[in-house]
Amino acid sequence: MNKVIMGLFALIVCSITSAQVSDELKGVIKAKENGETIELVGANVYWSGTQTGTISDGSGRFNVPRVSGKNFLVVSYIGYVTDTIDVSNKKNLKIELLPDQQLDEVQVAGKKPGAYLSRLDPIATINVTGEELCKAACCNLSESFETNASVDVAYSDAATGAKQIQLLGLSGNYVQMMTENMPNFRGLATPYGLTYIPGTWMDAIQISKGTSTVVNGFEALTGQINVEYKKPLDSEKFFLNLFGSDMGRAEANVNGSIHVNDKMKTAVFAHYSKDMMSNDLNDDGFRDEPLLSQLNLMNRWDFNNKKGFTSQLGLKFIDEERLGGEMEFDDNKPSDEYYGIKIDTKRLEAFGKAGYIFKDQVSSIGLVANWSHHKQNSFYGLKTYDATQNSFYANLLFQSIIGNENNKFTTGLSFQGDMFDELLQMDYRDGNTSNNYLRDEFVPGMYFQYTYSIPERLTLIAGVRSDFHNIYGTLFTPRLHAKYNIAPKTILRASAGKGFRSPNVLAENSYLLASSRQLLIADDIDIEEAWNYGANITQYFDVAGKELTFNMEFYRTDFVNQLVADADQSARLISFYNLDGKSYANNFQVEAKYEMLRGLDVVGAWRMNDVKTTYNGVLMERPLNSKYKGLLTLSYATPLKKWQFDYTLQFNGGGRVPTTLENSPVNQRPDRFEPYQIMNAQVTKFFRKWNVYIGAENLADFKQPNPIIAGDDPFGSEFDSSLTWGPVLGRRIYFGLRYFIDRE
Template identity: 40%
Template sequence: MKLYISRIFLGIFLVSSQWILAQALSRHQFSVKGKCEMCKTRIESTALKAGAKQAVYSIDSQTLTLETDNSTSTDNILQKVAEAGHDNEKFKATPAAYEALPACCHYDRDSGALQTTAEQNEHSTKKENEFFVRGNCESCKARIEKAAKEAGARSAEWNAESQKLTLDFDPATTSSDKILRKIADAGHDNEKYRAADAVYKNLPSCCLYDRNIPFGEVNPKVHAEEGTNPSHAQHSLSETEGKTIEGVTVIGSKAATSLNKKEAGMVFNIDRKELLKAACCNLSESFETNATVDVSFSNAVTGTKQLKMLGLDQKYTSLTKELLPEIRGLASAYGLSFIPGRWIEGIQLTKGGSTVTNGYESITGQINTELLKNAAKPETSLNLFADFNGRTEANITSVSKINDQWSQTFLLHGNGTFGNTDMNKDGFLDRPKGTQINAAYLLNYNDLEKSGFGSHFGINFIKDERTSGQTDFNKNISQDKQSANGVGIDISRFQVWNKTGYVFKGKPYQSLGWMNQYTYHQQDSFFGLRNYSGKQHTYYSNLIFESILGNTNHKYKAGASFMYDGYDETYLTDQFKRNEIVPGVFAEYTLTGLKYTLVAGARVDFHNLAGTQFTPRMNFKYDITPQTILRLSAGRGFRTANVFAENQQYFASNRMVQIMQNGGNIYGLKPEIAWNYGASLQQEFKLFGRKSSVVADFFRTDFKDQVLVDLDRSPQQLTFYNLEGKSFANSFQTQWDFIPLKNFEVRLAYKYYDVQADYLEGRREVPFMARHRGFLNLAYATNKNTKGGFWSFDTTLNWIGKQRLPETSSNPQEFRLPAYSESYAVLNAQISRNFNPKIRAYLGGENLTSYYQKNAIVDFRNPFGNYFDGGMVYAPIMKANFYVGLDVTF
């Protein structure tokens, strides 16, 4: 089977090479009438059958771009296109051919045969100089008007609500065609030209308009922001049968979170509006209003929260920043706190199998974070935050243009937790004290419209120190000279990265990208009388070529990657060193049909310690109707476990660590391998006269050689070993989003998990995983006043069912835990006031139900005894906490 699949991808590479190395072709562009995706498929396939080497049809601009050799007549191609039913600038379809088209393909024929491009340009100057141009915000307005003036317009005025651009220009020196082309080169679709995908994706997240709004309709996002009826913002953007709609919002009138209907996989786009619904001081707190990701409650040892997806720990999700590997290896425990929430421009969350181009480690999905960059005008923001229990934060972000091609971003973050917080009165801190300094600089170059080049450079430095343990612990006195039990963690981290891309001239579908990153991470820490330290050097490189086979219905990516990880760890007196060297190659093919999209890919990685690994993945989407979408996915992933770094929450105990080696090359263990399968159904409908959506999905993950963390063999042991038998996770989720009243958004979700593994003592549920979870999020915003001010109210209720707890029956009676925890609910809420677009104040509360775990630490009175265990946290350990904050933009 592996050989058969490998031959398929070898064939793809060979075909790709033939296209890339083909002799020089002539390029032509003609006006052709069409209406929908079915028209696009028919026109392109007819042109290819008539001898075109490549054929790309744009519905928006009504143009067919051909590449032909010298032996092929373009007249013959256009004649065949007309015979297929499509008028063009040289030939008109017969009435019989036109009537034979499906009803959805019947374009307007009133104007007769199409004019040539030159005739169109001449005629356009005789009309009122008003054109439809897509955009969202003030940044779009500035960019569109600037591009128009650079192309020769005397004046340009763009209206965000009507999506209309009014021009004044001298026909002797320029033309509307030239101006609109320049605007498309700047990233904005218009009624004549469509922006290249690479340019569009490089716009700031606030400028990413919906590319499927029919020209002539108002912009629903603008209406939503101005407080008009959300039902207008939620109506179907295109009712044409078979046309895929991109960027439909899931939660309400403004796309704070959107499920991309064009993607084959389940890809959620989360923008800054969603992040502002909660405190969101760092990435670990960015998903508290998201039903897909489960956020564990921070324990007193690490002080950070952990994420879970599909019922499995965070380590099985690929966590990237700017599509580069980020939270992995030694950063597993604390990495989420290294990305401040105010630095985030947007998050892309992929549920289930992700693309093979981003690596082999993704098993349950991928979470990619994009940092602030590429502002159309200079903007500096200040954020101040403080809670009532001694935590303070400050963020300064500054994004500015250097010139037309260069822009830069300065990011600065500082936080501190002061004072002793001990709400349950057990003598231990409920969260660590400490400070963090985090600084980053980003430099961006964008010259795609001229040279085709774009580049992004970044550098980041972090210093993080935290202290935990008993309240009377003194970090200035060595552990062996004081009676108090303490925890000390000191982390230094440095990163530098670059992403460079090139879009081939005249071929917006063809590009080459190269990403490189170096990371240095050092941790020195102690937990009571045991110490743990580690250093990690990582170099990552990824080269990706993207193009098409014939037309844009057949796309492919191919490339090579390289990963180097150098680890040097010390636990107690034992030292563990290893170097992981992983070159790899990959290919991915995307087939787009009228109602379906198939993405199939595979990669081969040559791991020096884990051996050669073959990783195939597939995602399939079928539009049963424009409002009903079915998705299927399947894929394989593998990873090497970092048993010490990933389980530091258990170090604050007197458990002895045991690794049961079985001949593997990493701590004596084999790499973890998993297969993930998924299916989802998305249904959209009208409720209360407004858009509503229901999404139901099921995923299953099966493991081979999983590194099990066994807490049950003995309460005094922490045992690691490879799975012998079965380990699986079944995840079912259903989510309902609707808008019962104007400006009032509701999100309801229910999740069921069945996660079990064959431990040495038999099959058991994985501990600390509730089978049943409920979720409710309510969001309401008032209409904007004349100064742009408004109120917003957000509240989230999480209900967590009972969880299996580790076996402690061999402990004395007073130090035993029940077999299962009790269920509980946690309520978070926030009120914010936008005084104008530049000033925002907010007040919020976390865990307003004040439920907390009373027995968070076993035998807390004897922290150096055999039964002491601070790692058994399954619920909040702090009561209600309140916070305030201020955002100011200059």
């Protein structure tokens, strides 16, 4: 009954709710170069005397929310004279900046921005735009970070195709995954959720490091990754993407938006992908990657009454099937003749947002909510795992000021509910080995956040929240963020705060069932708790009329309690237990970005990871983690952007591998892996309404040697596919076509 009530409540809320409201000022920023009018991409736009603003997009356009009592808009761009404009009673602006005559030469390439660090956000936030996503084979979210220095994505194992994300040296369990600022892909969706968002559906990705604000919950121990879907207001009228690879993968994406009238708009998104060829390039008898078939559909509606109220409503459906295991296996049921893996997933999501801005233009109220039903039927060799998860999230928030615009606050109430029903059968031939795991988690919460700002100099955000977990009790979460403009081109950010995370041992680690290792789970697993603190300094230099961006940062995560996954006690099991001792992650990174030549963007980065956890009383390096990562990206667009060439080189440091000395000599592995490099490249040819691209991933064809242990005896005691630290697939060549009809 609880499940029915929860689902109905979610659908009722979603049917009346939706997105954040704003009375916005729109415009376009242009300039003249050599007699030709061009759009200025990435120009800063903000209200004079405030920290509220934005940057212009790939077409020079911007939307900025109005601020009560502020009528002067500041527009700036390196190489041009900063302009302050009175925008009283104006709704649409056409702004043309004049060249700064103090510079000997001004060169502006009309390239759309790729990934950039927001100058205005008090939290260190990397914005990944649609332009950046097109630089690689961005078929889904898991492939969206190949050109990003901060985020790593790797296979969790060598058999199921599960992928995990890493941020600040820790796995994606500690990153709060969001879609349009709503928590998503929790529990059962954790191993495969990165493939649930097609690349062509995404408008942008925001990557926030360290603890987030308290508004979005008590999680986010190391950061947040938020995906913004394309909106009906400004997405293409029609978009088609066709993709294929030499490994037999094919996919098609179709998007379209309709403006029903000036108040109501809708968009439809469809995705279908299928692997049509099994590959075993390392000759271990197992498919290098499961055969994947996915149907993904979404419809969303936007409503704006032009009087302060806006709302959004969306519905999303996923039907996915994975078939892996030995090359000879091709069946829909477990077999003791050939080792097979099948994971059949059906997922339904509904989301809604609603908001209203009061007549004073400084106070607003909003409600966001989402609901998901996730059902997985799967087997791994002789093991079967069937599970269902129903989740509901709601956040009611109120924003206003205290006295003036320099003192703002946000307060609200939230609710997170997750209901799990998991059935694990260790041998399908023996019904006595079944274990049924039932768990309901309900977490109501409340929060208050205060923001103080000295315009163009200092911003402080202090927040606290209390959540009341039905299993783990009261969770108190304090967080603090600061941004200080030391100089006009020098920005210092710092953050500190606590985070909690409720572990879902089996749901989040189901890929480990593709192994002969036993899963030994302690009875007293507690909630995970950690402090995160760090600092970030960004310096902008004027070099030869162009801007060099240099960023340096350090973050540390200290665990008070952690779910420890111990693979070192024995090669026959993985033990899950509460932390007893120290566990921490230190992360240091430097990054520089510069337009070396006109049209040629260069990004270089280097990151060091120091991640250690106490395993069975011994403080040890976290296994299967690279000690460092280097990144070099080159992106060149010819004049008028007829061609674009993109190249990425990744340097991955070595790391520790859990002991396999218990195995027979032929199935033992070294206790460390060596550094390795990955190269990707892509060439794109642009036409007026379409473009074609061809590229290659892992150009040097590097593969982890023998990623599956005892693949010749998968039903034996030494079979293990979980010790994965590098690429499982070798070189992949792909090609595609994009066709679009833009909205005016």
